[in-house]
Amino acid sequence: MISLKIQQTFIEIKTDFNGNIISIVDGYFLKNEFIESKSIFKICTFLENVLDFLPINESLNIDSLIINDDNQDFNIDVEILKTEFEIFILIQNRTTLYKYIGKLNQNRNDLFFLKREIDEKNLELEILRKIAEKANEEKSRFLAMMSHEIRNPLHVILSYIDLIEQENTSPIVKESLKYMSISGKNLQVIVDDILDLSRIEAGKLQLAKLPMNLGVLINQIQSIFDKTHKNPDVELQFYVAENIPKIVLTDDVRLYQILINLINNSIKFTEKGFVKIAVKLISVENNFTTIGFEISDSGRGMTEEQALTIFEEYQQNQLDDNRIHKGAGLGLTIVNRLVRAMNGSISVNSKLQEGTTFSIKIPFNIENQSDIFEKVALKIKNEKSLKGTKVLVADDNYLNLTIVSHILKQEEAEFVMVKDGIEALIEISKNTFDLILLDINMPNLSGDDLILQKSNYEKMNGKTPILAITANNSVENIATYLDLGFKDVIPKPFTKSQLIEILLKNL
Amino acid sequence: MIAKKVLLVGSFGVGKTSLIRRFVLNEFSEDYISTIGVRVSAKIMKIQEEEVKLLIWDIAGTYGEEKIPKSYFLGASAAMFVFDVSREETYLDIKNQLDAVKSISGLKNIMLVGNKKDLISDEKLAEIMKIIPISIDLMTSAKEDENVEDAFIKLTLQSLK
Ligand SMILES: Nc1nc2c(ncn2[C@@H]2O[C@H](COP(=O)(O)OP(=O)(O)OP(=O)(O)O)[C@@H](O)[C@H]2O)c(=O)[nH]1
Numbered sequence A: 001m002i003s004l005k006i007q008q009t010f011i012e013i014k015t016d017f018n019g020n021i022i023s024i025v026d027g028y029f030l031k032n033e034f035i036e037s038k039s040i041f042k043i044c045t046f047l048e049n050v051l052d053f054l055p056i057n058e059s060l061n062i063d064s065l066i067i068n069d070d071n072q073d074f075n076i077d078v079e080i081l082k083t084e085f086e087i088f089i090l091i092q093n094r095t096t097l098y099k100y101i102g103k104l105n106q107n108r109n110d111l112f113f114l115k116r117e118i119d120e121k122n123l124e125l126e127i128l129r130k131i132a133e134k135a136n137e138e139k140s141r142f143l144a145m146m147s148h149e150i151r152n153p154l155h156v157i158l159s160y161i162d163l164i165e166q167e168n169t170s171p172i173v174k175e176s177l178k179y180m181s182i183s184g185k186n187l188q189v190i191v192d193d194i195l196d197l198s199r200i201e202a203g204k205l206q207l208a209k210l211p212m213n214l215g216v217l218i219n220q221i222q223s224i225f226d227k228t229h230k231n232p233d234v235e236l237q238f239y240v241a242e243n244i245p246k247i248v249l250t251d252d253v254r255l256y257q258i259l260i261n262l263i264n265n266s267i268k269f270t271e272k273g274f275v276k277i278a279v280k281l282i283s284v285e286n287n288f289t290t291i292g293f294e295i296s297d298s299g300r301g302m303t304e305e306q307a308l309t310i311f312e313e314y315q316q317n318q319l320d321d322n323r324i325h326k327g328a329g330l331g332l333t334i335v336n337r338l339v340r341a342m343n344g345s346i347s348v349n350s351k352l353q354e355g356t357t358f359s360i361k362i363p364f365n366i367e368n369q370s371d372i373f374e375k376v377a378l379k380i381k382n383e384k385s386l387k388g389t390k391v392l393v394a395d396d397n398y399l400n401l402t403i404v405s406h407i408l409k410q411e412e413a414e415f416v417m418v419k420d421g422i423e424a425l426i427e428i429s430k431n432t433f434d435l436i437l438l439d440i441n442m443p444n445l446s447g448d449d450l451i452l453q454k455s456n457y458e459k460m461n462g463k464t465p466i467l468a469i470t471a472n473n474s475v476e477n478i479a480t481y482l483d484l485g486f487k488d489v490i491p492k493p494f495t496k497s498q499l500i501e502i503l504l505k506n507l
Numbered sequence B: 001m002i003a004k005k006v007l008l009v010g011s012f013g014v015g016k017t018s019l020i021r022r023f024v025l026n027e028f029s030e031d032y033i034s035t036i037g038v039r040v041s042a043k044i045m046k047i048q049e050e051e052v053k054l055l056i057w058d059i060a061g062t063y064g065e066e067k068i069p070k071s072y073f074l075g076a077s078a079a080m081f082v083f084d085v086s087r088e089e090t091y092l093d094i095k096n097q098l099d100a101v102k103s104i105s106g107l108k109n110i111m112l113v114g115n116k117k118d119l120i121s122d123e124k125l126a127e128i129m130k131i132i133p134i135s136i137d138l139m140t141s142a143k144e145d146e147n148v149e150d151a152f153i154k155l156t157l158q159s160l161k
């Protein structure tokens, strides 16, 4: 006897060759749909046009068919046997089984489409990556262009304005020069900012770690602003806590840049009141000290949203800010990156119409303090001057040559100027100098080729410091020049004081 | 009235069920519910004043080299092989796939239909026609109801031959 449960999972029907039901042989599955003398095709559409083609006395399996009863789908397996007179049809309900198979099947197919989608996305990403790479290359090219083609002529222009300003000129010319100088300097700030930022971005910024007296640095900054700050409505206040370590190891140029940038920023957004610079000790631990710098003002302040984006590129709070104030709005971005490069942190606190406070915390290395004092003391004792120093300057750029000569003349140095590498070589093989300045890119014989021909100038200038003048002043380039035998590199463009400082350092 | 059994075959997800749903019910869905086994739908066609009951077998799509069971083709008069014009892998090896279906089914002619034409440009469509070494009967879109009816009429005519 077959149990009722099993009986319900199948049904066996006998039909004639036209599909008319003769009888139900066994089973209860969908029993009510199979009525004697009615056509089986109504529920079993799949049998229509099939019965005629069945082989005689040979059973045939058709698996995985779907029938619908009362809007409900059933998955069935069918076994058919055609004899001389009748057809036997065995229908097995396999709905539960096929439900699982269906799920697996669906998952497999869905996975396939998902993978396709991912592949397509990856392809798109690859294309985007290539575009980005190309854009980056363009950027590098553009920046190289900026540094050579714009920075240098700009430097020349500014230097000439400097020269003319010292002459006796009419008030109109003086006035015009003033505006030329302001615009030129604005442009210089923008170009320098962009170059700085890209250098930081490219990870090419290398921070120096040299002893520096924080108090002295703040004094310097104060005296600079004493000279340049002209707004009587805004008082500049400097405050340095007494307990900060005198000497810390840091990159003084960059720290100076950070503070100057922030102070300038505060001044430009403050019409009345104060700008205050406070330096405080936050903590000391073993060889480290963390120092806080606070630049606060009573200026126009910012909204919270503005404060959130203040360190992003090209941000200036009001549309016309970059027309009124110099710079492309990169200053704070650079500050932020520099502070981070020094492992420090920066935050801003601001209230609209009340003022803004930038707080920086930077950890500094502190070496054995007495050692450092000696070094610093030594440096201060050695105050030298260029007076009477014999200098050879080789540069094919006439404008650069005049600027250098102008500075050297002011410093009362003795100097010889030549226009290319060959002339320079002849000169240094005949006469001894105290300093030799070689431009790198010169016609006939470049500076870096010239220095290698030591046998030709060894007798007269074997010990003379040779300095490279170049705009190729990336870290890698500088390293290459030092390897070649240059004692130091004078990066173009340079200011008068920068040039003098480097020359003195190498005497 | 005569009845004719026809089948839709091809890789999974090419739109066989969608073509039938569009033709029989004039419905379309973006969801993909993979067919398990076979569902048979019927539609009465009027061909030259004569009514034909078309029994349309919607078969689960094949995956890779998978073969369709021979028993499905018993009593079949025609078949439509569907590929997806937006999926290269469904038509790159189409000649071999079609030959395999022919040998299993015993059918001499199998109609070839490229579905989802709405997903690609006309240029790309022309390119595909060039790539495929056998002639394509129709390009369809179940989604936008393009050439779907024509495809089934052609299939019916073939089943009557
Ligand atoms: N854009 C577009 N999508 C379509 C078209 N036809 C079908 N689809 C989509 O393609 C997917 C698969 O469609 P189905 O009709 O289920 O494909 P199938 O060939 O029956 O798939 P299997 O049953 O697994 O073999 C679904 O998401 C449909 O919405 C079409 O003409 N155009």
Ligand SMILES: [Mg+2]
Pocket: B016, B017, B018, B033, B034, B035, B058, B059, B060, B061
């Ligand atoms: Mg389907």
